[in-house]
Each structure stands twice: as structure tokens, then as C-alpha cells.
Amino acid sequence: MCAWAGASLxxxxxxxxxGAFASADAQIDAALHDAALGDATRQDFVFQRERMRRMRLDFTLDADAAKAQLRRQIPDLRDAEFARWDAAGLIEHLDIDGQRRYFKRAPSNLFRISAEARARxxxxxxxxxxxxxxxLGPHHEEIVAAARASxxxxxxxxxxxxxxSLVVKADAxxxxxxVRAWIPYPRAIAGQQEDIQxxxxxxxxxxxxxxxALQRTAYLERTAVAGTPTAFQIRYTVTVYARHIPIDPAKVLPTPKDPALxxxxxxxxxxVLFTPALRAxxxxxxxxxTHPYRIAQKLFDAVDQIPWAGAREYATISNISDYAxxxxxxxxxxxxxxxxALLRLNGIPARWQSGMVYADDAVGYNNLHDWGALYLAPYGWMPMDVTTGRLDSPQPxxxxxxxxxxxxxxxxxNDDFQQPPQPAKQHFRSDTVDSQRGEVEWDGGNLYFDQWNYDFQSHVVPLEATR
Incomplete structure (x- = not known):
């Protein structure tokens, strides 16, 4: 039998x-009917069908619904005003088979990316x-002072x-x-997080x-009961250190020819692809x-200028760095x-880290967060958080x-992205890139984020209490 010669993956x-979902679905169907298609490629095609399903869950709003959300904060919103913001790409949308659909967080995101909308x-x-x-706050000052003193x-x-915790909805x-669940769990990193108990x-x-495991988890199993949510929970303690690495740019050297890097x-x-657009x-x-430190600073500042906004699910995006x-x-x-991607393109080693941020108990805050690290010789790996970016201070x-x-x-x-869970999942992951909320499945398939909830609770205790 000849190999199928239809559209490529x-x-x-x-x-x-x-947003050409109907055409893509027809091409996927044709590909899956080719007996010569390899198992891995077959799964890649199947995932594109799943990706379309997930994208529909992200792009839930039509124009009337998007306007209705905006009018909660801009009561006199004009249709022409909405159309102008939409045409400028400020209200994220996708034309799915010719029908314009808006990202469910686009109305709230508008106020983060448009000063004009905020003023309205x-x-x-x-x-x-x-x-x-x-x-900028007292904790940053505390860290810098402690690093200088010690x-x-x-x-x-x-x-x-x-x-x-991770709770699967009743009768899902x-x-x-x-029900099989993977809950994120930290690994010891010297000088950053230690003494995990x-x-x-x-x-x-x-x-x-x-x-x-670079995306470490705790794996649990439980039998589903009719009419009852299926709950999983883990508890642990860990000591987290602040980091502060003062860099003298005059001492920074070119990246060494080290195979480990x-x-x-x-x-x-x-x-992470060096596309023509990325190169430009x-x-x-x-x-x-040409100086590595100044290159890194320029790139850090450029990415820091991109406004933060609530994100589509990562598994729905085909190239995240290009999307950003x-x-x-x-x-x-x-x-x-x-x-x-930009640092690597310029010969500066860079890697990923992600997890959860929180605060002292009185603040009552937690949130998913991603950051990273870059390598500058002779200092080695140093952390970076481009989303928080530069703080408002005259002190460098x-x-x-x-x-x-x-x-x-x-x-x-997580100390890397796109890493497999242990034990391996049988079905597609809900998040194919990161691992912060968890993953769940059963023999019948993956359970996506709309079928369960997660929670993270922290309690900061005196160090002496653990001695």
C-alpha cells in the first residue's frame, strides 16, 4: 500500500x-485512514483534533458576549470603539471556520494591554x-541587605x-x-529549596x-464513587531561600565551550525555534x-516591555515563543x-523553571508562575524573572x-518544560508544556481542566519550629 500523500502534519x-477547523478535521480524518501511518504520527494527528476541542473551550465568546463583559466596566462602550480595538488586535480572537470567536479572558485582558481602555x-x-x-517592597530590600552583609x-x-489538592468533579x-492523579511536588535544589519533608x-x-524528575510529581490512585467528587491531597514542608547574585559586567566572559551547556x-x-521573525x-x-551581559540585559528589557495578560492554555498554542x-x-x-529562545539564539545558555508563588499567611496570596535562569561566565547559572522584570528603584x-x-x-x-510525568500517562496531558496544577486520567481518557479543580495552601512557619 502506498503511503498517504495528503496534507502534512x-x-x-x-x-x-x-481557525480552519473543518479543513483540518477533514485532513486529520484522511490521515487516520492511512494504514501506513506510524503510531507516533497518528497520535500527533489525533492531538490536533483534541487541540481544536480545547481551543473552542478557550474561545467561548461571540461579539455580543465580549461586549457585554466589557460594558460591566465601560457602561457606555460604543460598537465602533470595540471594532477599533478588535482591529488593532487588542481583543484576542480567532476566526473559527469564518465565525469570529473571542478568547474568554480577552475582555479582562484588554484593561492590562490598553491604556485607552483603562481610561474608559x-x-x-x-x-x-x-x-x-x-x-518593590521590604522583602527585596531585606534580601539585598542580607546578601551584602553575608x-x-x-x-x-x-x-x-x-x-x-486536586478534586475531580462528581461523575466525571x-x-x-x-482515577489516576499527578500532583506537582518539588525537588531539592541546593541554595534554592532544601530540606523537603x-x-x-x-x-x-x-x-x-x-x-x-525535572517535572516532579506525587502520583495517587483512587476509585470513583457515584455522585461524589474524587479528592486527592498531599502535604509537605520545604525551606525556600531567596537568591541574590551581584554581577560585575566587566568580569563577564564569553560562554565557555562546555558540552553540558x-x-x-x-x-x-x-x-523554542529560531524563526526568521525571532532573528529579526x-x-x-x-x-x-557583543558583550554577553549587555546582550542579556537588552533582551530581558525588551521582553519585559510585553504587557502581561491572562493566557490561553499552553497546549492549544503551536509555538509559544512565537506567539509571545x-x-x-x-x-x-x-x-x-x-x-x-532569544538568549539561546545569541549564544547565552538559558533554561526554564516554574511552580507556585505565595506570601505570608496574612496576605493570603498564591498563584501559578514561571521564570527561568541564564548562564553568565564566570558566575554560572543565575535566576531571572522577566515577568516581574525591573523594579521601580534608583538603586541598581x-x-x-x-x-x-x-x-x-x-x-x-519544574526545572524544564515538556518533560514526561512519572509514571507515564496513558493519554494526552492537559498541559503539554508545564506542570503546576496537576494531571488526571482514567482508562477512558484524559480529564481536562474543566473536569477538575486544584488548590494550593501555604503556611509560613518560623525556621526554629522545624529544628
């Missing part, structure tokens, strides 16, 4: 990206709020007790069937992935600069992947805090 991916809000409309460490790069540790899985899980019998200089499809953007930002380059906004993981150590530093209120679950 990249062509189908491109069709899905531009009703006086009593609540403003978007930032996390407790996204603006000469250490890991300072002001915090001990935190964590409870993470037939009664009597086994397991407390308990519900149900008992959790299988914790080895320290070598090569993976962090390479492209990695599909989300890099050239505009970097120009003729063109969308006009990006969330933390999208910004980080773009910066990683504080202004540049997140270019070589981290606060002590974040737990890293």
Missing part, C-alpha cells in the same frame, strides 16, 4: 492555528492587582508548610473506575517521582552588541519561553533584582 497544525473604565471599576512581590547568594530562608469518571497524602500510598543553547521544537526581533534589540512575539501580550511562561541592586535574584516566596516544581 505541519500543514494541519497551521490550519488549526488560523467606570470610576468604581476595580483595577487589576499585582502579586505582593511584583512591585556575602552569600542564598539568604533569608523561609520554611513553608504546603497542602496541595464512571463509578468503580480508577513529606507529611502525608490522601489517599495514602503516594508514589513520589525521583529527584531526577549545549542543550541550553539549542532549539527545541515546537516552542533579536537583531533589532541587540544590534551590534506576535500576540501583543504574554503571560509569565510565554514571556519566559520567548526570552529563553533593587531595580535589577530579578535579573540575578529571586524572592523567598516561590516553590519550583
Amino acid at each position: 505541519p500543514e494541519v497544525i497551521a490550519q488549526v492555528d488560523r 473604565r467606570a470610576p468604581d471599576a476595580p483595577l487589576p492587582t499585582d502579586g505582593p512581590f511584583e512591585t 556575602g552569600a547568594t542564598s539568604v533569608v530562608p523561609r520554611r513553608v508548610e504546603v497542602t496541595q 469518571v464512571p463509578a468503580g473506575k480508577t 513529606w507529611i502525608a497524602s490522601t489517599p495514602t500510598g503516594a508514589r513520589i517521582a525521583p529527584e531526577s 549545549q542543550p541550553f543553547l539549542a532549539e527545541r521544537a515546537p516552542h 526581533f533579536s537583531q533589532r534589540v541587540v544590534g551590534t552588541e 512575539l506576535h500576540a501583543g501580550h504574554a503571560d509569565c511562561g510565554q514571556q519566559t519561553l520567548l526570552l529563553i 541592586a533593587l531595580r535589577d533584582f530579578y535579573f540575578g535574584g529571586l524572592d523567598a516566596y516561590r516553590i519550583a516544581f
Whole structure:
């Protein structure tokens, strides 16, 4: 039998990206009827069908619904005003088979990416709020002072007790069937997070992935009961250190020819690719600069200028760094992947980290967050958080805090992206890139994010309490 000669997988991916779902679905159907198609490629085609289903869950609004949401904060919104913002790409949309659909978070995102829209809000409309460490505060000053006084790069540790839970909605899985859950769990990283102590899980019998797992999880199983949510929970403690690495640009050297650094200089499809658009953007930002530190600063500042906005699910985006380059906004993981791609393109090793940020108990804050690290010789790996970016301070150590530093209120679950869970999943992941909320499945398939909820609770305790 001759191999099927229809549309290639990249062509189908491109069709899905531009909203040509009917055409993509027909091409997928034709591909799946080819007996000569390899198993891996067959699954790749099947996933594109699943990706379209997930994209429909992200792009739920028609124009009337999007306008209705905006009118909650701009009561006198004009249709022409909406059309102008839409044409400028400020209200994220996708034309699915000719029908315009808006991203469900596009109305709220508009106020983050458009000063004009913010100015049009009703006086009593609540403003978007930032996390407790996204603006300069006493904790940043505490870290810089402690690092200067001690000469250490890991300072002001915090001990935190964590409870993470994942609850599958009632009857999402037939009664009597086994539900399998993966809950993110940290690995020890010297000088960043140490002394991880397991407390308990519900149900008992959790299988914790080895320290070598770059997206580490605790795996649990439970039998579904009719009419009852299926709940999983883990508890542990960990000591988290703030980081502050003062860099003297005059001492920075070219990247050494170290084989261990090569993976962090390479492209990695599909989300870190040196596309022509990426190269052109890099050239505009970097120009003729050749010094690694100044190149890294230029790229950091350029990506920092991209407005933060709530993100589509990562598994629906075919190339996240390219999306961040063109969308006009990006969330933390999208910004980080773009910066990683740009740094690697310019010969500066860069890698990923992600997990959860939180605060002292009185603040009552937690959020998913992604950040990264870059390598500058002779200093080695140094942390970076381009989403928080530059802080508002005339003091370079504080202004540049997140270019070589981290606060002590974040737990890293992941030291890389696109890493397989342990034990392996049988079905598609809900998040094919990151691992912060968890994953769930049963024999009948994956359980997507609309079928379960997650929770993260932290309690900061005195270090002396654990001695």
C-alpha cells in the first residue's frame, strides 16, 4: 500500500492555528485512514483534533458576549470603539471556520494591554492587582541587605508548610473506575529549596517521582464513587531561600565551550525555534552588541516591555515563543519561553523553571508562575524573572533584582518544560508544556481542566519550629 500523500502534519497544525477547523478535521480524518501511518504520527494527528476541542473551550465568546463583559466596566462602550480595538488586535480572537470567536479572558485582558481602555473604565471599576512581590517592597530590600552583609547568594530562608489538592468533579469518571492523579511536588535544589519533608497524602500510598524528575510529581490512585467528587491531597514542608547574585559586567566572559551547556543553547521544537521573525526581533534589540551581559540585559528589557495578560492554555498554542512575539501580550511562561529562545539564539545558555508563588499567611496570596535562569561566565547559572522584570528603584541592586535574584516566596516544581510525568500517562496531558496544577486520567481518557479543580495552601512557619 502506498503511503498517504495528503496534507502534512505541519500543514494541519497551521490550519488549526488560523481557525480552519473543518479543513483540518477533514485532513486529520484522511490521515487516520492511512494504514501506513506510524503510531507516533497518528497520535500527533489525533492531538490536533483534541487541540481544536480545547481551543473552542478557550474561545467561548461571540461579539455580543465580549461586549457585554466589557460594558460591566465601560457602561457606555460604543460598537465602533470595540471594532477599533478588535482591529488593532487588542481583543484576542480567532476566526473559527469564518465565525469570529473571542478568547474568554480577552475582555479582562484588554484593561492590562490598553491604556485607552483603562481610561474608559467606570470610576468604581476595580483595577487589576499585582502579586505582593511584583512591585518593590521590604522583602527585596531585606534580601539585598542580607546578601551584602553575608556575602552569600542564598539568604533569608523561609520554611513553608504546603497542602496541595486536586478534586475531580462528581461523575466525571464512571463509578468503580480508577482515577489516576499527578500532583506537582518539588525537588531539592541546593541554595534554592532544601530540606523537603513529606507529611502525608490522601489517599495514602503516594508514589513520589525521583529527584531526577525535572517535572516532579506525587502520583495517587483512587476509585470513583457515584455522585461524589474524587479528592486527592498531599502535604509537605520545604525551606525556600531567596537568591541574590551581584554581577560585575566587566568580569563577564564569553560562554565557555562546555558540552553540558549545549542543550541550553539549542532549539527545541515546537516552542523554542529560531524563526526568521525571532532573528529579526533579536537583531533589532541587540544590534551590534557583543558583550554577553549587555546582550542579556537588552533582551530581558525588551521582553519585559510585553504587557502581561491572562493566557490561553499552553497546549492549544503551536509555538509559544512565537506567539509571545506576535500576540501583543504574554503571560509569565510565554514571556519566559520567548526570552529563553532569544538568549539561546545569541549564544547565552538559558533554561526554564516554574511552580507556585505565595506570601505570608496574612496576605493570603498564591498563584501559578514561571521564570527561568541564564548562564553568565564566570558566575554560572543565575535566576531571572522577566515577568516581574525591573523594579521601580534608583538603586541598581533593587531595580535589577530579578535579573540575578529571586524572592523567598516561590516553590519550583519544574526545572524544564515538556518533560514526561512519572509514571507515564496513558493519554494526552492537559498541559503539554508545564506542570503546576496537576494531571488526571482514567482508562477512558484524559480529564481536562474543566473536569477538575486544584488548590494550593501555604503556611509560613518560623525556621526554629522545624529544628
